[in-house]
Amino acid sequence: MRNFLISLIFLTTLTATATLQAQDLLIKNARIHTLSSAGILEASDLLIRNGKLSKIGKQLQAGNDTRTIDAKGRNVTPGLFGGLSTIGLNEISLEDSTVDQSLDFKQMRPEFNVNYAYNPASSLIAINRIEGVLYVVLSPSTKGSIFEGQGSPVVLDGRSFPHGVNASFISLGSAGKGDSGGSRAAQYMLLEQAFSEVTSGGDQNGPFQLLTQARNNPYVFNVNRASDILRALEFIKANNLNGVISGAAEAWMVAAQLKSAGVPVIIDPLANLPASFDSLGSRLENAAILNAAGVAVIFSAGGAHNIRKIRQAAGNAVANGMPYAAAMAAITAVPAQVFAYAGGKLETGAVANLVIWDGDPLEVSSAADAVIIKGVITPMVSRQSLLRDRYLSPKGDMPRAYQKP
Amino acid sequence: MSVIKLKPVLMLTVLVAAVIAQTANAKEAFPSTYKAIPSADILIQNATILTGTGARLEDTDILLKEGKIVAIGQDLTTDKATKIDAQGRWVTPGLIDVHSHLGVYASPGLTAHSDGNEMVAPSTPNVWAEHAIWPQDPGFSRALAGGVTSMQILPGSANLFGGRGVTVKNVYAISYQAMKFPAAPQGLKMACGENPKRVYGGKKQAPMTRMGNVAGYRQNWAQAQEYQQSLDEYAEQIEKGGEEAEKAKRPKRDLKLETLVGVLRGEIKVHMHCYRADEMLTILDLSKEFDYKISTFHHAVEAYKIADELAEAGVCGALWADWWGFKAEAYDGIQENIAMVDRPEGSCAIVHSDSSEGIQRLNQEAAKAMSRGNRAGMKIAPERAIQWLTSNPAKSLGIEDQTGSLVVGKMADVVIWNQNPFSVYAHAEQVFIDGALLYDRGNPALQPVSDFELGQLLGEKK
Numbered sequence: 001m002r003n004f005l006i007s008l009i010f011l012t013t014l015t016a017t018a019t020l021q022a023q024d025l026l027i028k029n030a031r032i033h034t035l036s037s038a039g040i041l042e043a044s045d046l047l048i049r050n051g052k053l054s055k056i057g058k059q060l061q062a063g064n065d066t067r068t069i070d071a072k073g074r075n076v077t078p079g080l081f082g083g084l085s086t087i088g089l090n091e092i093s094l095e096d097s098t099v100d101q102s103l104d105f106k107q108m109r110p111e112f113n114v115n116y117a118y119n120p121a122s123s124l125i126a127i128n129r130i131e132g133v134l135y136v137v138l139s140p141s142t143k144g145s146i147f148e149g150q151g152s153p154v155v156l157d158g159r160s161f162p163h164g165v166n167a168s169f170i171s172l173g174s175a176g177k178g179d180s181g182g183s184r185a186a187q188y189m190l191l192e193q194a195f196s197e198v199t200s201g202g203d204q205n206g207p208f209q210l211l212t213q214a215r216n217n218p219y220v221f222n223v224n225r226a227s228d229i230l231r232a233l234e235f236i237k238a239n240n241l242n243g244v245i246s247g248a249a250e251a252w253m254v255a256a257q258l259k260s261a262g263v264p265v266i267i268d269p270l271a272n273l274p275a276s277f278d279s280l281g282s283r284l285e286n287a288a289i290l291n292a293a294g295v296a297v298i299f300s301a302g303g304a305h306n307i308r309k310i311r312q313a314a315g316n317a318v319a320n321g322m323p324y325a326a327a328m329a330a331i332t333a334v335p336a337q338v339f340a341y342a343g344g345k346l347e348t349g350a351v352a353n354l355v356i357w358d359g360d361p362l363e364v365s366s367a368a369d370a371v372i373i374k375g376v377i378t379p380m381v382s383r384q385s386l387l388r389d390r391y392l393s394p395k396g397d398m399p400r401a402y403q404k405p
Numbered sequence: 406m407s408v409i410k411l412k413p414v415l416m417l418t419v420l421v422a423a424v425i426a427q428t429a430n431a432k433e434a435f436p437s438t439y440k441a442i443p444s445a446d447i448l449i450q451n452a453t454i455l456t457g458t459g460a461r462l463e464d465t466d467i468l469l470k471e472g473k474i475v476a477i478g479q480d481l482t483t484d485k486a487t488k489i490d491a492q493g494r495w496v497t498p499g500l501i502d503v504h505s506h507l508g509v510y511a512s513p514g515l516t517a518h519s520d521g522n523e524m525v526a527p528s529t530p531n532v533w534a535e536h537a538i539w540p541q542d543p544g545f546s547r548a549l550a551g552g553v554t555s556m557q558i559l560p561g562s563a564n565l566f567g568g569r570g571v572t573v574k575n576v577y578a579i580s581y582q583a584m585k586f587p588a589a590p591q592g593l594k595m596a597c598g599e600n601p602k603r604v605y606g607g608k609k610q611a612p613m614t615r616m617g618n619v620a621g622y623r624q625n626w627a628q629a630q631e632y633q634q635s636l637d638e639y640a641e642q643i644e645k646g647g648e649e650a651e652k653a654k655r656p657k658r659d660l661k662l663e664t665l666v667g668v669l670r671g672e673i674k675v676h677m678h679c680y681r682a683d684e685m686l687t688i689l690d691l692s693k694e695f696d697y698k699i700s701t702f703h704h705a706v707e708a709y710k711i712a713d714e715l716a717e718a719g720v721c722g723a724l725w726a727d728w729w730g731f732k733a734e735a736y737d738g739i740q741e742n743i744a745m746v747d748r749p750e751g752s753c754a755i756v757h758s759d760s761s762e763g764i765q766r767l768n769q770e771a772a773k774a775m776s777r778g779n780r781a782g783m784k785i786a787p788e789r790a791i792q793w794l795t796s797n798p799a800k801s802l803g804i805e806d807q808t809g810s811l812v813v814g815k816m817a818d819v820v821i822w823n824q825n826p827f828s829v830y831a832h833a834e835q836v837f838i839d840g841a842l843l844y845d846r847g848n849p850a851l852q853p854v855s856d857f858e859l860g861q862l863l864g865e866k867k
Contacts, residue, residue, distance in 0.1 A: 094599070094732040124730065253865055270762055273512040274543055280513075280861045305730035312769060315829030364769045364829045365776035384729075384739045391709050391745065392781060400710075 030071035035333040051374035079134025079353040081335040082307030083300025106144030115162040126382040131308035132355040132368040146176040153341035225278040226250040249279035255293035264296035269317035288321030315362035437585035441839035452491035457498040457795035457810030461788035469817035472839035499554025499818030501798035504757035508538030522561030531660035532568035551765035552820040552833035562678040567594035597679035626695040629665030674700035680734035682710035706738035709745035721753035726773040744778020772827035
């Protein structure tokens with residue numbers, strides 16, 4: 001009954017007492033998605049030493065005491081990016097006592113940083129980690145303000161806290177209208193005031209001083225309408241910001257301008273409905289068109305509980321014309337570069353955060369066989385896998401509460 | 406319900422229905438005006454066919470004529486049919502979603518389009534979702550591109566009794582009546598758990614607790630039984646004729662109780678939003694107390710805990726592949742839910758959407774569920790899993806004699822896929838509804854555009 005828990009490929013190399021300490025690990029005969037210029041390496045090996053990729057190549061040798069996995073030609077990818085997420089900030093969305101991503105001061109507090117609330121022990125983390133999702137960027141929201149707050153990348157190893165750059169989030173267009181007096185025009189009034197006060201050292205006690213953060217950290221503008229995207233690009237340029245456009249439903253209509261501005265976009269490739277008048281142009285080919293125009297594309301569907309669905313989103317982008325390598329990069333290398341976290345590529349010296357898949361990683365019928373973080377094979381156990389195992393086993397005389405798989 | 410009891414009840418039902426119709430001076434309210442779109446005969450050849458009855462037929466032909474499936478077999482011949490070579494492609498019944506809010510929560514999500522939840526009282530079985538459907542919802546075209554040929558559009562889940570649902574064919578029309586699936590029973594949307602108690606408890610009204618939920622159901626069913634009795638007595642008096650018939654006083658029409666009596670008579674199917682296993686078992690007991698049938702538990706993220714009980718009760722489970730955790734009653738969701746509900750003999754597992762995105766990819770949702778089941782040691786083949794999207798939802802909606810499987814004589818609701826549909830890369834290439842080709846991925850002329858989308862973003866090439 002539990003044979004699916006420990007995949008066949010490990011039966012010869014793993015014991016139930018496998019420890020969580022890093023040791024050398026050799027993965028042989030893998031189909032390696034490097035996400036580097038090397039592309040996909042067929043039938044190749046990866047040697048992991050001290051939590052890093054020490055060698056990649058054919059017929060690698062290692063000492064007798066090195067643990068070895070025969071991947072049997074399976075796909076190996078970097079750990080996936082789960083998008084802009086509230087994972088670790090939100091256990092049950094409708095239970096306020098468990099939700100920390102949203103500020104309800106009804107005032108501008110751009111320094112609101114959700115990193116402080118992150119809980120690495122949240123059940124959601126193992127649930128999504130065992131599906132190969134190892135990274136997110138934490139995403140805040142603030143009622144009453146177009147400045148939503150800040151958040152950082154985090155590795156979903158269940159121990160680490162967010163670290164690295166703080167991204168700032170700003171909502172424009174109809175999504176931010178309620179927070180800008182009812183007109184999207186006022187959003188630029190507020191933005192100009194904020195940035196000019198910061199730049200000029202204006203009112204030292206004003207709320208916008210709190211916006212200050214390293215100017216080269218990412219500013220993520222959530223905006224969908226083509227005209228609003230162009231306006232945001234102007235603002236990004238005028239203020240010399242490290243800007244990112246998210247939402248971006250109509251980005252395909254201004255792909256050339258995004259390319260020439262060098263601004264990456266974060267999109268949900270499943271969005272194809274005119275969900276609002278800001279996104280009348282939503283279409284499944286958004287990802288393919290942006291990529292063809294040379295725009296850096298990242299995928300995110302938001303949320304927390306089901307960020308494992310990001311693979312399906314990427315697969316649908318491929319089904320709608322995006323080259324496979326670009327769709328894979330949109331959930332690995334591109335977000336790692338834009339949000340400056342270690343990961344997203346499998347090349348010598350890179351952190352050994354990777355996933356072995358039982359099939360095509362972008363196919364809905366595939367699943368992760370093994371998840372390796374800093375060279376350590378992590379247990380494929382979550383609250384959901386335990387619930388499954390409890391109820392898969394035959395009923396006995398004793399209540400299920402005594403079945404602890 | 407014993408068989409012995411059933412016959413007279415049925416006869417009385419017919420009689421009473423006639424009396425109600427007479428007294429209300431209306432034969433059928435808001436009747437379907439749906440008519441199949443005229444179509445040429447179509448012969449699809451050399452396909453891999455998943456019949457929806459559990460079979461997989463290789464290299465097989467299927468002939469569609471006058472809106473019906475007229476033959477399935479190898480090397481079919483016909484003089485005048487348009488031939489489609491489906492070599493290497495897969496053919497399935499049109500997909501059916503038992504849980505949609507298209508039209509009642511349309512795109513764009515305008516305030517003016519929020520028509521799905523009559524959140525003014527916990528019991529509103531008098532409202533009908535069909536009266537709120539905006540037939541120009543762009544979502545219908547997206548669902549069609551995903552192979553969906555029929556769907557049930559339901560009211561929301563704020564209320565214990567949310568109102569009547571309607572089953573439609575996925576065709577654009579000026580009116581919902583012209584979409585309405587002919588002779589399909591209506592549904593009654595009911596809700597367990599958190600939503601009703603949150604909506605009304607938050608206003609310091611009943612129900613504030615799950616106790617209040619059950620009390621609310623019972624009071625309403627008790628009233629419905631009394632109303633049914635008064636209708637039956639009136640019908641009997643009329644039947645007797647003469648003086649007694651003249652003296653008979655027609656019970657006052659009560660639109661709420663009419664819906665509930667429709668359920669008690671077996672004419673309206675109960676579709677109940679219910680997440681937790683314990684609550685579903687409570688509701689099964691409730692249905693015994695008041696002698697009505699539950700068609701389907703919707704969402705039911707804990708259905709895997711009571712898969713045997715559901716199969717034994719003959720109740721379907723309409724489920725997501727992987728949604729969970731957005732509220733406490735969804736906290737125990739697992740990806741094997743659908744496969745585990747499917748496992749017992751006599752089961753009825755359904756993949757549903759409740760989403761304008763999910764309805765476009767029911768095949769992908771099923772693929773996820775199938776592969777999770779198979780990883781858990783089950784052996785679920787595509788010919789089995791396709792039933793979660795076709796014949797099982799047809800059964801849930803009471804339209805299984807007309808559609809949901811590729812069987813001679815049934816409606817020619819058919820999808821041709823470019824490959825095995827249980828893949829993220831699969832596309833519905835051609836979609837037939839009652840034999841008419843209403844979507845063709847390769848032909849923009851056969852891709853419908855709703856009035857709303859016509860002329861938007863002029864100048865942009867899409």
